[in-house]
Amino acid sequence: MRIRGRLPGASSRARAGVANVACATLMGVCAGVPAPGVVASGASGASSGPAAVPISTLSAELASAFVPDIEVVRLPLAQLVGALPPGPTLRLYAITDQPGLYVMHAPSLAAQGAMFSRVVALIERRDMPHDRVVSMSAVAANARRFGEDPAGLTAGNNFSAAQIAQFFEVAQRQRASLTEGERALQALLTRWGLIHREAGATGEGGTTWRAASSRDFLVTIPGMGKGPAGEVIDAQVRAAILSHELGHWRFFSDPAYAHACRTFWWHQLTHTEREALTGELAGMGYDPSDRIVIDEMQAYLLHTPARFMPLADQPGAGGVDIARVKRGLELSVRNAGRNAGQ
Template sequence: MRIAPAAGLLLVALCELALPAFGQDASTVRAQTTASSAITQAGREEILSTVVTGFTPYLLSENSRVVVIDFPSLREQARMFGRVVLFVERHGAPKTRVMTQSEVQQWLEQHAQRIETLTVGNNFRASQLARFFNTARLQDVALSGDEQQLRDWLLQAGLLRPVDTTLVASEPETVIITLPQVSAVPGCVACTVKDAHRKVILEHELSHAHFSTDAHYRDYVMSFWSGMASQASGGKFAHFLRKRGYNADDQELLANEMQAFLMHTPDVKMFAASAVGMTDAELDAIRRQFREGWEAQQRAER
């Protein structure tokens, strides 16, 4: 097991780079085209085996368009990404404005949630994060300290860049995924993350990164999801995802989550056939259909 550098050292090193003025044209900001190379590269096994005590980003060795951010626990992860989760994917939360902190607290109370229990892992395209920050700025909604840290780091790492008064995703667009360490949060039983959970969380989130960075796979998943819509299995999966709080109006989000749960959540404690109202045999049949269809498409494309 490897111990990562002391908490925040990598972030501090990156933040020592000169942060450009928000409205500065990107063509004049040399650091932002090269800073991402300063992110430590690591493969999934190295990430899983490394103990961290603070915000720790990695550039995934297997896919250079994927950045993995490791957090000490769900608490730190939620403080940085909780409001983004509500803005991007939670059903019933506004999608055209950023909620204030007091509105977030009201929403959580109404839905019997804590900010830490919204998600166990996250995946966002850089453009989604840019939209969150741009919307907050236009509304004059204050960012939390953790959200400011995220925005500043994304700029320093070159994953976002300023264009006039807005932020845009750098090309090629990066996918940012997050996961917590094996950990516990005092007073929150549901926030406990065990070693087996951590492995499944990373596999689940990496499948989202595959969806976002591989157009052929994304097209296949969307087609498969569209085909499921006319079948009972599609209705059951959609109901399952709505119950988990995903935005039912976002078909790409639902398709992305379907493939991640169906094919990349191999722990019945985290995803079981009964959760979607199916038997094990029924769910296995859908998995087989998905796998065989994808393999056939790959053969056809060779």
């Protein structure tokens, strides 16, 4: 559910260090953590990687999450891009003409990863358990298998409030300690009224975590700037991430649109094409379940600028023509829209 790779200024090898930095900064549990005050990226004993990042830098960014009365900006979707802050500012936007849609502008890529890496792992990562919260070191080890990292896993995010509440409920049931970033996220979403603790349940202290509404949906994007692995989040990159994540909002909130995408997947693509697309997405680390794959297909093909598109043609009898699939999906969605308007 995030734009993969192709962030300007970072090779795939360099990107692989980003979340090890975030992970070690917050937790001190990744391999190769040096003396207090700085963290080094990559696996233990790695001979190359991005420059060390002061622990105080990320902590200061996350500390802003606890400032009382953080501004919540209410505006229509058309005004969102123009209202995004130019610097490392934490801000929440409530989209007035899209009921249930909230957008979080995180201070940076690393701070966003610090809040969401284990949420991503629980909800949508391939080869990660979906019934328990794993350690940050396990998330980093899994990410390295795909040439990624926990911060890079969350170049942008989209989750229903119910999914985020599920993460905190699972962590509470297994008595897993939350990271600094996760505590910040929990406090933010509780303060903003998207999740809450509900009394009278079977969780810790007789409470459980619940979403305030099944319609609430959170999109997150990083602030502009240079990441610890050299990746550059500029206005163009940030806009591309936002467009991709808003594609997931449409799939979540528009039943006719989602039905058209599912119908296209099952009835217009061949079995070979479905296998090829599933294989590409699974190779990026996505859970290969239909729930994830169909949603990602539409977000990449219809809502992601071409220069950030990770899906590629696979020639031959067992391959897929991405341009042809995109045209077919566009037609399916347009026809569904016309039928809905009749």
